Amino acid sequence: MPGPRVDPFHGDPDLPAKVDVVVIGGGIIGTSTALELAERGVKVALCEKGGIGHEQSSRNWGWVRISRRDPREVPLMAESLRIWKGLDERLGRATGYTRAGIIFTCKDDTEYDQHERWGHNLDGYQIEHRMLSAKEFQDLVPGSNLKIKGALYTPVDGRAEPQKAAPAIAERARELGAHIFTECAVRGIETSAGAISGVVTERGTIACSSVVLAGGAWSSLFSGRFGIDFPQLKVLNTVMRTEPLEGGPEQAIWADEVAIRKRRDGGYTIASGHENVVDIVPASFRYGRAFLPALKSEWRSLSFRMGARFLDEMRIPRQWALDEASPFEYARVLDPKPSQAVRAKVLKAVRETYPVFANARIAQSWAGYIDVTPDAVPVISPVERIPGFFIATGFSGHGFGIGPAAGKLTADLVTGATPLVDPAAFRLGRFSDGSKIEIISGF
Template identity: 55%
Template sequence: MSLSIPVSPFQGDAELPAHVDVVVIGGGIIGINTALSLAERGVSVAVVEKGVIGGEQSARNWGWTRQMGRDPAEIPLTMASLRLWSQMNERTGDETGWRRTGITYLCYNKRDMDIWGGWYEKGKAYGLNSEMLTGPQTEALLPGSSGGLIGGLHTPSDGRAEPALATVAMANAARRVGAHILTQCAARGVERSAGRISAVVTERGRITCSSVVLAGGVWSRLFAGNMGIDFPQLKVMGTVARVTGIEGISDMPVGAGDFAYRKRLDGDYSVALRNANIANIVPDSFRLFFEYMPSFVQTWRELKLRVGKSFVDELVMPKRWALDEKTAFETIRTLDPLPTKSFNRKALANLARAYPAFAKAQVVNEWAGVMDVTPDAVPVISDVPSTPGFFIASGFSGHGFGIGPAAGHLMADIVMGGDKLVDPAPFNISRLRPKLAIAA
């Protein structure tokens, strides 16, 4: 199937291994980094991906690798991830597109200054090198502005990478250190023996193992549900455009209240309408309504609710199946939704007012991606004690690309049971599902 975005080609393994220590379900940036971290420690690991490596949100995001603006629970993990990103080209022996450019959020009014000034104090408490700039300082840092800036939040240690390149580069590195990487190979479910994980059943056969990491992105709730695990997760869709013909604009990713841009490695720019995502109303929206309500009250300005075909699609999609049955993972290899083109047109209009160079922008390509969101917008990176040998790394809420290297490292730490990269407590599943944290 031809996708709306180009992703670096990757040829999956021809043969299914009979046995590994750990099976990782999902070949996005989280699953691949988990596998890379495990394989580098000599653990035998296989990644099973229903479609192509990095074909969903891992290749469709903005390409920012930022620390600032995160939930305080994520700050230590994001700081660790930036350290890992800075070594990633050398670690993989390949081009991931990562560059330390800094990132800046622009402030055009007092509300912006209050929001980012408050976050600046939180970041400073963790030792993050963010700076609150004046209007003139911001305009000097980012030439080409039409004016009106009263300040900015700038973090010089932040950076950018290329979503279409990075995950495949990491997958190639994982394979070189011994990981099995299988594509077009959907996991259908797990088997248990004496109460704990003993195998993963795929469409191509069975792999025995002692541990399973579910890193399935937006598919994680469906997969876990077939196991009897109620993992709370909803979907949010964002839209991005690639534009060309821009000159004289900073290499630094920049965000404002109603636009965002990032210079790409190919010289073009990825642009988006910031704080504008689609939340399709689906049956799970009602099942999980009360859990998500507090978050929705805080972020309602950023979401456009929509009722459409996806409601019926999810209503009729089987929630339980036998392991010898064809699944939705085989029917829908890669989520490739249509972009909301009006969002991109509005983003470009807003950009042209703020930075006149964007008035000459020509759209090359447009795409959309679907993000997996938890009720508190903080990921789950955790064991599931109610199912020994089962682990979840999902619900990254649009932050997965930037924190992917550290999230995979931390997930590997948890699987191995040794020292942890950062304190894993904020990401434990017990905060969302206390019953799942009780050992069987």
């Protein structure tokens, strides 16, 4: 079965001759950036090669969390929690957002201590969080068979519906004057005197003075065409959804074996808490050295495989003329097959861990490619060597919840406004200026 059923969005028919900013990519980062710009009176066009939200922005778990984030993301996520709280009213549409809390379980004393220490990252933010004992967890989530030491509970964390959010944001941006195009791949950028002057799309050229690349897993390929070396790889995550189920927990819950999140329709999104698949591809060798710290830190949760994806990506050209079809026009949507091995493990674990799921019916399963950076922290940054070019990508599986604030920060950088938070941690130059690339644990 193909990917999740995203709310339909129909793109505009005709390209404008000129705008102020072109946003490349119609996921939650691109649409949030377009909305912020349109609200500020900036003339913006968003170009998406496929459909709005059809790749990882609709394939993620739907968690809106500050808990267990990399500390460098915490200030931006604190702002995002504030934005999500009023987002439906701002859009005039439902995203399915609700604050139901998120629980990260701890299997032993070591994990309990790690989670407890992580909580100090929220000192000064007035964000409620607390450690639960095993009994307190059982009182909060009755019927669970999880054998744990305790858990980190953050009541202000929440959930939303990935299949609804990006289309809803795009619709509101269009109401405010943004041009939104689907099945309209951007083949490349044009410059004048070294600065951005326009983009070339498969439908024609749009003149502009700024471009935001929010292309998710495609961003490294696009950037490389213009001499920008952006280290980025992909990780495959398998997800399932159940039919409506009575008696399950309201909170989203993470454990090694399985992570669950209640859906607006009464069903649940379920996935492995730790297991992901990494396809070995040509870029794995190109960026292998940059990703060594991540491999040392995360290797237990990664299953490496060599298969057809290597040949698929080897055939993708890294250079193309702007008057010919680009690779983005031959792959409108990344729709990988879910891992059947992961799927089987997750089903077994959820039924053993939460007996209420014993008779749950799986309505659909899918997979998505998470785009990752060497330090698992996004790039939200100008590209210094091309004035007017900005990148907002590499969210490493953390992009859905942080998306609205990331869009606001990107708009700040584009317009020259005071940044929402200090963007230094997200600069592109950290991968080339000699900075030490660190994986900072989410604990």
